[in-house]
Amino acid sequence: MEPLNRAPGRRAPALDRRRFLTLSGLAGLGWLTPASHLLARQEEQSRKPAQSIILIWLDGGPSQLETFDPHPDTAIAAGTRAIPTAARGVLLAEGFEGLAEEMGSVALVRSVVGQEGDHERGVCLMKTGYRPDPTAEHPSIGAICCHHLPVGPVEIPRHISILPGQWPSRGGFLGPSYDAFQVGDPKDPLPDVLPPVPEERDARRVRDLEVVERAFASGRAGRVGATFHREAIDRARAMMSSEQLAAFDVSQEPESLRRSYGETPFGRACLAARRLTEVGVRCVEVTLGGWDSHVNNHEIHRDLIRILDPALSALIRDLRERGQLDRTAVLCAGEFGRTPKVNPLGGRDHWPGGFSVALAGGGLRGGVVVGETDPEGVAKPAEPVSVADLHATLLTAVGLDPAIENPSAVGRPIKLSEGRPIAPLF
Numbered sequence: 001m002e003p004l005n006r007a008p009g010r011r012a013p014a015l016d017r018r019r020f021l022t023l024s025g026l027a028g029l030g031w032l033t034p035a036s037h038l039l040a041r042q043e044e045q046s047r048k049p050a051q052s053i054i055l056i057w058l059d060g061g062p063s064q065l066e067t068f069d070p071h072p073d074t075a076i077a078a079g080t081r082a083i084p085t086a087a088r089g090v091l092l093a094e095g096f097e098g099l100a101e102e103m104g105s106v107a108l109v110r111s112v113v114g115q116e117g118d119h120e121r122g123v124c125l126m127k128t129g130y131r132p133d134p135t136a137e138h139p140s141i142g143a144i145c146c147h148h149l150p151v152g153p154v155e156i157p158r159h160i161s162i163l164p165g166q167w168p169s170r171g172g173f174l175g176p177s178y179d180a181f182q183v184g185d186p187k188d189p190l191p192d193v194l195p196p197v198p199e200e201r202d203a204r205r206v207r208d209l210e211v212v213e214r215a216f217a218s219g220r221a222g223r224v225g226a227t228f229h230r231e232a233i234d235r236a237r238a239m240m241s242s243e244q245l246a247a248f249d250v251s252q253e254p255e256s257l258r259r260s261y262g263e264t265p266f267g268r269a270c271l272a273a274r275r276l277t278e279v280g281v282r283c284v285e286v287t288l289g290g291w292d293s294h295v296n297n298h299e300i301h302r303d304l305i306r307i308l309d310p311a312l313s314a315l316i317r318d319l320r321e322r323g324q325l326d327r328t329a330v331l332c333a334g335e336f337g338r339t340p341k342v343n344p345l346g347g348r349d350h351w352p353g354g355f356s357v358a359l360a361g362g363g364l365r366g367g368v369v370v371g372e373t374d375p376e377g378v379a380k381p382a383e384p385v386s387v388a389d390l391h392a393t394l395l396t397a398v399g400l401d402p403a404i405e406n407p408s409a410v411g412r413p414i415k416l417s418e419g420r421p422i423a424p425l426f
Contacts (some may be wrong), residue, residue: 048327049399050362052277053145054284056270056312056332058304059165060291061122061355063338063348066093066301068356069110069373076340076377080298087367095305098313099358104367105316105325106360107425111371111381112390114336114352119292122335122352123167129391129417136408139172140180141391142283144416147174148400154280155235155242157181161285162269169285173409177232180285185265186250186272193240206237247275257318262310270311274318277328291334294347316360329362329397331390340377354381357390362397364425388419396421 065071070082070093082091085103092100116122121132128138142159161168161180171178183190195202250258250271261267266288273284288308293300312332319325337355338348354373360366371383392402395416402417
């Protein structure tokens with residue numbers, strides 16, 4: 001188990017119950033004294049679940065070797081360099097200098113094994129925890145959280161996708177009301193939120209619509225009620241007048257903070273994600289596309305990491321400094337990794353057989369690495385982690401039992417996840 005580490009020059013935190021248990025290693029408690037057993041039980045009982053998930057989605061499939069699992073000075077690195085981090089012995093690919101400073105709050109899983117090497121199918125697997133199934137359209141983890149966790153005083157959509165790619169997160173068999181609400185660059189006004197007419201005329205339109213709807217519902221109230229049309233209108237009107245819409249407006253943040261995220265659509269989206277989770281949004285998906293590097297792999301990754309690193313590191317630091325990191329689980333992932341071998345065009349091809357993701361917050365341990373890939377790119381990963389295990393880990397972090405079942409459209413019971421939580425992260 002990787003020890004917790006801190007960046008040089010930082011003051012060591014006090015040895016409270018959590019740090020004591022972390023240092024002692026919760027994976028094996030057999031040696032603990034009775035007092036330590038009591039501390040362990042108290043820590044388990046006192047841990048509050050996270051409230052939200054932020055999914056940093058790297059659309060196209062990033063290379064593990066040029067991101068979170070470099071193997072410097074090996075043939076498979078193909079010249080990729082590595083840098084040290086604040087977690088002792090943990091390396092990141094060159095270009096992640098910002099994230100390296102935050103590694104005490106970040107966990108890396110370097111042995112994720114999927115079963116899908118096609119983009120659309122891989123996205124489905126990573127976002128739902130299940131392979132595509134013609135008999136059931138599985139919901140994404142954000143939809144599951146919105147379905148099972150309390151609504152709370154949230155008047156805006158609780159499942160949001162910023163800068164969505166081709167396959168944003170969906171509600172699946174839970175229904176389209178759990179689809180992610182899609183928005184673009186936070187610097188632009190939200191579409192279709194402000195009435196296109198003066199307030200008085202808008203109010204008249206609402207009254208006129210109510211007259212029409214009452215007449216239509218006469219004699220068919222049951223069928224009309226089953227459509228939830230009235231509820232949808234009420235939610236939309238509440239959203240249009242909600243003060244929580246201000247969470248999308250990143251211009252309210254100090255200029256220095258906005259610069260730290262990066263003056264890019266993705267940087268602004270990550271900042272908006274933090275603001276949205278603060279008002280109670282359950283899941284925010286932020287997409288950075290362009291990682292499908294069949295040609296010029298190294299150049300593509302170098303350019304995208306210049307966008308990703310400042311935004312991701314600022315997000316983690318910002319959440320921690322505001323006391324929000326424990327209540328917000330962050331996952332940075334794509335649909336699969338890239339081949340250890342570089343092809344004749346200087347690219348890496350699709351590789352679901354052993355890739356990396358980064359996690360932070362949500363009560364998960366930071367500064368640790370789970371799994372290991374072969375530096376020669378031949379053997380299977382050590383300590384393999386399934387995509388279902390990742391989902392079980394996030395579900396557990398937000399207080400949901402992965403074994404809970406939902407009925408599919410035909411009534412078949414389906415677990416939230418078939419995986420098991422990754423033990424070293426708790």
